[in-house]
Amino acid sequence: MTDSASTPPEFDLSLAEAAAWVGSGPEGIGETAFGPSEDERLEIEGDDPAAALRQTLGMFATGVTVITTREADQVHGMTANAFMSVSLEPPLVLISVDRRTKMCSLLYEGRRFAVSVLAADQRELSDRFAGRVSDGTPEPSFAIVHETPLVEGSAAQFVARVMRSHWGGDHSLFLGRVEYARFEEGARPLLFHGGQYRDLTPDS
Ligand SMILES: Cc1cc2nc3c(=O)[nH]c(=O)nc-3n(C[C@H](O)[C@H](O)[C@H](O)COP(=O)(O)O)c2cc1C
Known part of the structure; x- marks a missing residue:
């Protein structure tokens, strides 16, 4: 197909x-x-x-995620903060993807994608997957789950399969059924607000 x-x-x-x-x-x-x-x-x-x-x-x-999918033997990743939980039963999540991106051309019904919720120390990875690679940007490493690459060291990870896609203006909305989820106990997430990365202030 x-x-x-x-x-x-x-x-x-x-x-x-x-x-x-x-x-x-x-x-x-x-x-x-x-x-x-x-x-x-x-x-x-x-x-x-x-x-x-x-x-x-x-x-x-918001938090910051990296959406990944596999194309033949290649991994494609894209930074996204337009991620939300939709439903627990069935388990559904939603991502909003700019129609001009390569990622948008790779997603369709039945396709698996992963969402890695970045940790506070993964700003450079966020930049890398947003197309801003600079000298010294660390190489990402991936764990493969359900044949789908997940960013290692992230605060939480999901693998989902596209159930539906919807028109979203200059973006497309992909509703995914979650097949796998895990989180790192005690991990601090990377945040995004006012166009800048932020960090959670640890509880006193
Ligand atoms: C913090 C942050 C959040 C972003 N969120 C989104 C998003 O939710 N959806 C989207 O389509 N692009 C988002 N982008 C932009 C994409 O990461 C960027 O266009 C990327 O280069 C697209 O990659 P691709 O064309 O190789 O798939 C975001 C960028 C940053 C830095």
């Missing part, structure tokens, strides 16, 4: 169809020939609405 054969139907669109569909996308998001209507306009302060929205969203503190 090829990747495209198992791609969810939402992606089975020609470019022309996709452009038309985005223009009339769910909830009126997307550009139309006449620009956004009054109802669609984003009310936000500042000269640059996109930057202001990013800054505002950045007030939501």
